[in-house]
Amino acid sequence: MTMIEPNLDPVDRADPATAALAVQNLHLAYMVRGQPREVLRGVTFQVRPGEAFGLVGESGCGKSTTAYAALRYMPANGRITEGHVLANGKDITEMSNAELRKFRATEASMVYQDPVQAMNPSLKIGDQVSECFEILGHGKSESMDRALAALKRVHIAAPESVMDRYPHQLSGGMLQRVVIAMGLAKDPKLLVLDEPTTGLDATVEAEVLDLVRELRKETDAAVLLIAHNLGVIRTMCDRVGVMYAGKMVEEATSDQLFGEPRHPYTIGLMNSIPRLGLRKTDRALSTIPGNMPSIGTDLPTCVYVSRCPIATDICRSDVPPVVQLGDGRWTRCHHSDLLDQIVEPLAEVPEHLIPDDQVVELNHVSKTFRQAGHAVPALVSVDLGFAEGETLGLVGESGSGKSTLAKTMLGVHGPDDDGGTITLDGRPMKAKATDRRGEAIQAIQMVFQNPDSALNRSWTVRRILHRTVTRLTDISGEEADRRVSEIAEAMRLSEHHLDMRPRQLSGGLKQRVAIARAFAGDPRVVVCDEPTSALDVSVQAAILNLLATLQRDEKTSYLFITHDIGVVRYLADRIAVMYVGRIMEKGLTEDVFNGPVHPYTEALLSAVPAIDGVAKNRIPLQGDIPSPADPPPGCVFHTRCKYHIPGTCDVEIPPSVTVGPRHEIVCHLPIDQMPTPVTVTLSQKN
């Protein structure tokens, strides 16, 4: 860099010494074979006391590294090469190890993804929570008392018995409460949350977020929140920083940022999310072409230049200035006045008509597992059908039976002997995949959530696809090679990718291979189990576009399992809602979103933190989903239903009510008393 302009770094909003966290021009590198590879390239921001600050960006942008650096937790090869991190005026980059331990024990704590992994599997909860107090010098019994109080504070059910349990005996939501209880044990001034609700059900996520919000008010702790779900950031944070390739490119209040993003990258992220009721019939999703530069790449000018739709020569030659937009808001772009040149795709998507004939139909399908001598009905008389080229979105909490339904369709296990039939073009299929032949095997394929474990890691992509083609079709030899190339092209995988192995590919490319594998045998129905939930929003957009295009061209039907309401609304033609192994509601997507809906659907839809704003009246779901081994009598949902009619709902099994064309709801309520989904409004956070 030859010319350093005076305003290349954002100015601290206020005195860094009074900030709960002040990250100042932080440079961090990983040492790889003796060479430093830059991960953070000068990050500056402040979290004021009591403020919630969100960091967003695609994987690899450095947001988690920043969060860990805030507590000086780095991998063994990590080095802070420049800059400072101040916490309440103390420079943690210059602390001794003992001072750092004291800082962690008293002033700052961290909650991260996957609470199951975050707890020691072989120690009781009570011992692990009390440890936070023992380290402060309290005695064992006093620490135990305080641990119990800490658990009570996070409203955990039966805290005394939780103290005496091991982590594997608690649900994910309960464990995350325990982890938060540990994090808040010493009333920290700074709480760092790294993807705290990723992997939790939407309803549990909503509860955990409510809890964090409530405890924040109580403790006045500053929060640094990392989440790839922008809806979570929007509902939780006062201010947001957008990171790209180890640099912060924009900072604003969350309403400003989500209302009017001022950096091309932020705009790209927002546009790739299905939002504001967008449907696949409206238009394709925007994507951000290309990939984030890998760590250590030399990026002398604008870090985003290689993917920016409005980049010009100056972006390739000069470091972009920090453009102050008032009120502490800034963006790092040469062309912050030209952002309206970024256009969303207008490509009109032809409306496809869905025929009435069903390709695959499930008639009264029931599946009962036996566990320790008890019958566990996992599916109870499920009726579903898929027309050609139709997407059926399947929603419901974990444990509602979504995966069992998918597995039963695929023939991983058959339905009960008297548990109904699955038909293909009207002809019953064999219950087990091992008994199915030819067409029946070929007809139903699956795309899994995690492509890493779904693809043979020691085979090349070409070999994986080739094998699927020859196994599922009559094609072989050179013709199969041709078919593999065709499929790859349809998935936008290059010849170069075909000769790579799964581990050499990025998450998005791996999922493309998994989709290619599912489509290789020309299936009639593809079961997609959360295929995009592990992916960045920009990659998710590309995958959703791909799935929509494939469906139009190949007339394939999808069973799309997801907890992302925005995604299901975008892609699904119809929606089915499952609870404790039963379909509670099914209907056309627009009808479900317009209501009337089942009370459970209402709660599910309202639980999702929306990027478009905050739902004013969230319907909380109390307690956990009942075990299918011991379903409540009458309507299985009555134990958590706020409309439940005593004497009816807890006694009689509800009827299936047709509330509109192809829209059925299993509920005792009269149609005019059924709820309509809450509408998301751009209201203020509280």
Added chain:
Amino acid sequence: MARFLVRRLLLSIITLFILLVVVFALTRVFPQDVAKQLAGPFAPQQRVDDLNEKLGLLDPVSTQFGRLVGDVVTLDFGESYSQPGVKVVDLIRPALWNSAKLVMLALLITLPLSILGGIMAARRKDTRLDRAIVSLGLASASIPDFVSGVILQLLIGVKLGWLPATSSSVPADAGFFTSLRFILLPALAIVLVYFGYIARITRAGAIGVFDSDYARTAYMKGLSPWEVIKKHVLRNALQPTVAVTGTQMGYLFGGLVGLERVFNYPGLGNLILRAALAPDLPLLQTGVLTVAVIFMLATLSSDLLIAWMNPRARLAGGEN
């Protein structure tokens, strides 16, 4: 826990029975006519027949097996063939005690050393220290115990004269610690073999735990590295180490034939070898059975220890 224990004990009893069948079958496969061998090549047929009769070798197989089961139940295995008049248990007992002393001394040195080495290597993964520990362990483990035994014997016992070169010449009035001096060299030979093995198992177990989210949670609580190791790492990382140590006991008690030979040490391995060559059926059966029972007890206790360390394994039988 009680349910786990009962189930595991029942399994052990079944294993013990299968073992009896195998041991019994083993001793039936000797090609020679045992009585003839015992009586000597020139003994009259009458004497061979008498011996056969006396030893019950002409009885139906089921009767003979029944007798073995009876022996086990009463813990009386009769007299040795090769040393008539001497009870088998009186031969086994001192040999077992000798082997136990050797093995315990060896483990007392090996386990702390290799656990420490494994944990340090895991904590400093991919550094020079890690590579040094791993390659040192590999090198020493690849030399058979009796070879390193000979080297130790010649170097420390003969050339330097720091320790007794053989283990058989313990003075009758030697105290416990003096007698330990006599078995320190063979114990060191065992340490050399097992240090690398156990250190590597510990390292593998500890690497996963050091990388785990709960270790990170512990650091974030403000615990020092030593407290993290003590409270969170050891218990989770040492489960494979415990399992492997348990399964090595059989070899340590019955398989150190070469090493015992080198140091002329009257352990169990040597005794079994002698019984097999004689052939001394009661001694052989009892010796093999003793080793097998030790092996069983060792795996049983390591399983119980693991269950204590790992609540998921322990509670698996009780809940769900």
